[in-house]
Amino acid sequence: MNVQALLKQAQKMQSDLKKIEQKLEMRTYVEENDLVCVECDGKYHITAIKIKSKNLEDLDILQDMIAVTVNKVIEKAKTEHEQELAKITGGVKMPGAF
16 A cells, blocks of 8 residues: 555545534534524534523423523534534544544
């Protein structure tokens, strides 16, 4: 095997991974249910929480739904990131990648 060819291929893969990571960081993910809508960006930061219910009689349920929805939107973003990176790496976990 040609070592220079392998190095060149590794550099291309690293460049491709960086481009995908930058693209994914620009995305917005949304998860909602009957009570709340939560948005996060591609860096897993919550950017918005919207309360959709006008009836706030049961705050315990609302608080639980916010937590569940936040976790779902973060999981959605992480799953998409892993899928996009796997396309480049063939499923191999890369050090320093997501």
